Amino acid sequence: xxxxxxxxxxxxxxxxxxxxxxxxxxxxxxxxxxxxxxxxxxxxxxxxxxxxxxxxxxxxxxxxxxxxxxxxxxxxxxxxxxxxxxxxxxxxxxxxxxxxxxxxxxxxxxxxxxxxxxxxxxxxxxxxxxxxxxxxxxxxxxxxxxxxxxxxxxxxxxxxxxxxxxxxxxxxxxxxxxxxxxxxxxxxxxxxxxxxxxxxxxxxxxxxxxxxxxxxxxxxxxxxxxxxxxxxxxxxxxxxxxxxxxxxxxxxxxxxxxxxxxxxxxxxxxxxxxxxxxxxxxxxxxxxxxxxxxxxxxxxxxxxxxxxxxxxxxxxxxxxxxxxxxxxxxxxxxxxxxxxxxxxxxxxxxxxxxxxxxxxxxxxxxxxxxxxxxxxxxxxxxxxxxxxxxxxxxxxxxxxxxxxxxxxxxxxxxxxxxxxxxxxxxxxxxxxxxxxxxxxxxxxxxxxxxxxxxxxxxxxxxxxxxxxxxxxxxx
Amino acid sequence: xxxxxxxxxxxxxxxxxxxxxxxxxxxxxxxxxxxxxxxxxxxxxxxxxxxxxxxxxxxxxxxxxxxxxxxxxxxxxxxxxxxxxxxxxxxxxxxxxxxxxxxxxxxxxxxxxxxxxxxxxxxxxxxxxxxxxxxxxxxxxxxxxxxxxxxxxxxxxxxxxxxxxxxxxxxxxxxxxxxxxxxxxxxxxxxxxxxxxxxxxxxxxxxxxxxxxxxxxxxxxxxxxxxxxxxxxxxxxxxxxxxxxxxxxxxxxxxxxxxxxxxxxxxxxxxxxxxxxxxxxxxxxxxxxxxxxxxxxxxxxxxxxxxxxxxxxxxxxxxxxxxxxxxxxxxxxxxxxxxxxxxxxxxxxxxxxxxxxxxxxxxxxxxxxxxxxxxxxxxxxxxxxxxxxxxxxxxxxxxxxxxxxxxxxxxxxxxxxxxxxxxxxxxxxxxxxxxxxxxxxxxxxxxxxxxxxxxxxxxxxxxxxxxxxxxxxxx
Numbered sequence: 001x002x003x004x005x006x007x008x009x010x011x012x013x014x015x016x017x018x019x020x021x022x023x024x025x026x027x028x029x030x031x032x033x034x035x036x037x038x039x040x041x042x043x044x045x046x047x048x049x050x051x052x053x054x055x056x057x058x059x060x061x062x063x064x065x066x067x068x069x070x071x072x073x074x075x076x077x078x079x080x081x082x083x084x085x086x087x088x089x090x091x092x093x094x095x096x097x098x099x100x101x102x103x104x105x106x107x108x109x110x111x112x113x114x115x116x117x118x119x120x121x122x123x124x125x126x127x128x129x130x131x132x133x134x135x136x137x138x139x140x141x142x143x144x145x146x147x148x149x150x151x152x153x154x155x156x157x158x159x160x161x162x163x164x165x166x167x168x169x170x171x172x173x174x175x176x177x178x179x180x181x182x183x184x185x186x187x188x189x190x191x192x193x194x195x196x197x198x199x200x201x202x203x204x205x206x207x208x209x210x211x212x213x214x215x216x217x218x219x220x221x222x223x224x225x226x227x228x229x230x231x232x233x234x235x236x237x238x239x240x241x242x243x244x245x246x247x248x249x250x251x252x253x254x255x256x257x258x259x260x261x262x263x264x265x266x267x268x269x270x271x272x273x274x275x276x277x278x279x280x281x282x283x284x285x286x287x288x289x290x291x292x293x294x295x296x297x298x299x300x301x302x303x304x305x306x307x308x309x310x311x312x313x314x315x316x317x318x319x320x321x322x323x324x325x326x327x328x329x330x331x332x333x334x335x336x337x338x339x340x341x342x343x344x345x346x347x348x349x350x351x352x353x354x355x356x357x358x359x360x361x362x363x364x365x366x367x368x369x370x371x372x373x374x375x376x377x378x379x380x381x382x383x384x385x386x387x388x389x390x391x392x393x394x395x396x397x398x399x400x401x402x403x404x405x406x407x408x409x410x411x412x413x414x415x416x417x418x419x420x421x422x423x424x425x426x427x428x429x430x431x432x433x434x435x436x437x438x439x440x441x442x443x444x445x446x447x448x449x450x451x452x453x454x455x456x457x458x459x460x461x462x463x464x465x466x467x468x469x470x471x472x473x474x475x
Numbered sequence: 476x477x478x479x480x481x482x483x484x485x486x487x488x489x490x491x492x493x494x495x496x497x498x499x500x501x502x503x504x505x506x507x508x509x510x511x512x513x514x515x516x517x518x519x520x521x522x523x524x525x526x527x528x529x530x531x532x533x534x535x536x537x538x539x540x541x542x543x544x545x546x547x548x549x550x551x552x553x554x555x556x557x558x559x560x561x562x563x564x565x566x567x568x569x570x571x572x573x574x575x576x577x578x579x580x581x582x583x584x585x586x587x588x589x590x591x592x593x594x595x596x597x598x599x600x601x602x603x604x605x606x607x608x609x610x611x612x613x614x615x616x617x618x619x620x621x622x623x624x625x626x627x628x629x630x631x632x633x634x635x636x637x638x639x640x641x642x643x644x645x646x647x648x649x650x651x652x653x654x655x656x657x658x659x660x661x662x663x664x665x666x667x668x669x670x671x672x673x674x675x676x677x678x679x680x681x682x683x684x685x686x687x688x689x690x691x692x693x694x695x696x697x698x699x700x701x702x703x704x705x706x707x708x709x710x711x712x713x714x715x716x717x718x719x720x721x722x723x724x725x726x727x728x729x730x731x732x733x734x735x736x737x738x739x740x741x742x743x744x745x746x747x748x749x750x751x752x753x754x755x756x757x758x759x760x761x762x763x764x765x766x767x768x769x770x771x772x773x774x775x776x777x778x779x780x781x782x783x784x785x786x787x788x789x790x791x792x793x794x795x796x797x798x799x800x801x802x803x804x805x806x807x808x809x810x811x812x813x814x815x816x817x818x819x820x821x822x823x824x825x826x827x828x829x830x831x832x833x834x835x836x837x838x839x840x841x842x843x844x845x846x847x848x849x850x851x852x853x854x855x856x857x858x859x860x861x862x863x864x865x866x867x868x869x870x871x872x873x874x875x876x877x878x879x880x881x882x883x884x885x886x887x888x889x890x891x892x893x894x895x896x897x898x899x900x901x902x903x904x905x906x907x908x909x910x911x912x913x914x915x916x917x918x919x920x921x922x923x924x925x926x927x928x929x930x931x932x933x934x935x936x937x938x939x940x941x942x943x944x945x946x947x948x949x950x
Binding site: 471 | 686687690730742909910911
């Protein structure tokens with residue numbers, strides 16, 4: 001599989017094409033230090049076989065921001081060095097931190113915008129990125145990723161909505177690109193030519209007057225020309241369309257652009273693959289081979305493999321899917337797909353992030369702060385009683401008997417003669433499919449899954465033929 | 476060219492694949508009657524060679540709505556019959572009206588939502604669509620199109636955000652599809668099996684919690700199964716994310732979804748082609764050959780032809796491009812592309828629509844209420860003095876001398892060694908390209924265009940090589 005081919009990124013040999021992109025965990029305290037929970041979270045990805053671990057955004061400056069990791073001072077280095085040491089000790093995974101600068105936000109809904117950043121502060125931002133990158137190298141990371149995506153400072157300068165009118169302003173693409181260019185110069189000088197310096201930015205902003213792939217393909221080309229060693233693509237996640245909850249700071253994943261950034265269950269799978277393909281093609285057409293990573297509902301192994309096989313990207317970035325099951329890479333490689341705790345995009349993790357609470361997955365055992373350990377040896381349950389189907393105006397409802405010891409139930413559906421596909425995971429013993437349409441037939445089966453990952457055989461497939469609707473009118 | 480292949484739609488022989496989709500003109504008065512301005516606008520499309528003319532949305536009911544055409548009573552039939560007669564007299568173009576039901580809106584920002592529609596009113600809507608369709612046939616139209624797109628009643632029932640909890644409600648896709656199904660039954664009974672009944676709906680809503688192509692491909696399949704004779708795809712244009720201007724009724728094209736619906740200059744060309752392709756493929760996979768029309772920045776003839784040639788759709792719907800130049804089809808067919816008044820997506824037409832003022836194009840002569848007549852015989856201007864280029868931090872500025880008698884100037888650009896492409900039209904004698912990037916070369920040329928459409932030779936191409944940016948940091 002393409003998924004398990006290694007990749008060399010400026011001397012950093014990544015053992016496979018699977019990246020866990022930066023995800024805030026809210027596992028650290030206000031002090032911004034690495035602690036045991038943080039350690040357990042990231043070592044879990046390493047044990048699971050993730051090729052490239054991007055540690056959650058850490059602040060390069062002192063701005064207040066709650067439970068965010070920090071790299072704004074040398075005193076943060078020892079904790080980070082312990083983290084990289086532990087990851088390297090248990091795996092050949094590579095690990096880079098995402099380093100971030102963000103502007104001020106208030107609970108009133110007020111937020112600092114880039115036109116309120118003074119020239120002195122611009123110079124400070126450039127210097128702080130360089131200083132933080134030097135600490136990254138000292139802490140034993142394999143590279144560094146600059147956060148120039150979503151709602152944060154570098155992204156806001158890059159945005160088509162950048163309201164500045166000076167040499168860093170929004171009047172032209174060239175001036176919008178200036179800050180990231182100067183930051184790169186500062187970072188490269190700090191870490192030297194042989195250390196991977198990478199960047200995450202938006203392939204599309206998904207806001208009014210925001211940029212699209214027509215511009216991001218040129219942004220990508222410039223970033224490649226500046227010497228960034230990989231380009232990690234995300235989308236949306238902007239303040240401009242965020243919904244303000246009174247008394248809380250704006251959460252940039254609460255508007256439409258946030259929905260595109262962390263898509264809910266009903267959005268298409270692999271929904272950003274085409275953006276990546278356009279950007280990759282543009283880079284290649286200009287002779288640039290910089291690796292491209294793409295995120296967005298890629299937790300189905302077939303989707304992930306296809307995106308790589310089609311050449312749309314070089315790396316698949318799987319955030320929520322690897323949160324749900326850090327052993328995803330190992331299970332895919334070993335042909336144990338049915339044991340994967342498959343993210344169903346319920347987005348409870350996103351809600352926890354928005355509420356600044358420790359980010360966990362609802363597919364884990366009740367109360368767990370980490371994913372259950374991969375356990376391929378637990379005995380397999382059998383499934384011997386039927387799943388009952390009930391059809392109604394609002395869909396097809398499945399019910400089954402509780403299986404003791406079960407962590408969750410995985411639900412599979414086939415439409416017509418299609419093969420069954422995993423479509424939902426649940427901890428309760430019933431589920432309603434609201435997407436069915438009259439005039440078609442559907443087949444359902446359910447598996448029980450143990451905490452360690454082992455799944456039962458599937459229940460006997462149950463078929464339902466829905467009658468065509470017969471529309472009558474009252475006239 | 477695929478563009479000029481005829482198409483049979485339930486007995487309606489459309490002479491080519493070019494559709495002007497419904498565009499509000501605000502040329503009629505509060506009485507909702509056809510007048511001379513309306514007549515001139517649509518006869519212009521017929522004279523220009525448009526294959527299928529969709530007349531702007533006309534109300535099937537009495538709700539107040541300003542300068543909107545109406546078909547809510549038999550007294551509107553004579554005017555409409557004169558319109559269809561004139562179109563048929565001058566062309567083999569086919570003409571269908573878009574018929575619409577909309578809910579109440581107020582200047583306070585309040586709007587009626589579908590959960591406020593009583594069961595009696597649902598029945599009334601179904602009956603009114605049938606009665607209006609009967610009038611459509613009587614008025615000599617070649618078919619009828621139901622408006623189930625954007626912010627209007629049928630679309631709001633179809634939406635994933637439909638808040639009703641009854642048999643027409645949002646809990647399942649099947650119940651959301653019920654109203655359009657019952658409306659179709661009513662319309663089909665009114666017009667008979669041999670009259671084209673068509674529908675426009677959203678391929679994607681582009682709002683929070685809105686539906687995507689994952690659902691619209693199933694919606695399309697159901698609409699095909701219901702016997703709709705073409706499916707015309709649009710996107711967005713919703714009330715849910717509209718920006719409220721105090722004292723004005725909500726304009727559903729003012730939010731992000733409105734930007735996707737009527738994309739501005741910086742959005743990609745042919746931006747909905749992939750949605751159409753996915754829907755078309757889904758229909759074909761289920762044995763349905765219902766023609767699909769797609770809209771969204773298709774006014775470049777190469778884009779339009781490619782969308783058809785690749786099989787993404789069967790009809791290209793070009794709204795603003797045909798507003799700018801109703802003779803687009805004839806000019807393309809006759810190899811006179813350089814004479815096309817090429818829409819530059821300045822969206823003044825959209826602003827006029829939002830302000831309820833007569834919709835015109837800025838590329839027309841000052842004060843004109845209609846496009847200038849196609850005139851292939853006017854003498855060609857020569858261009859003998861140079862265009863000057865000035866480079867600066869914010870882009871490349873072109874300046875040239877005014878050419879007497881010129882209506883507009885078309886600006887062409889090539890990037891590096893690429894062929895020159897038309898990128899902008901302007902009535903003034905300078906223009907700045909903000910999209911250029913250091914480290915590349917650009918070539919520019921300008922043509923002067925006469926009111927009748929004839930263009931001068933292009934000015935001598937001017938090349939500029941922009942230096943790479945040299946980033947320095949202050950640390």
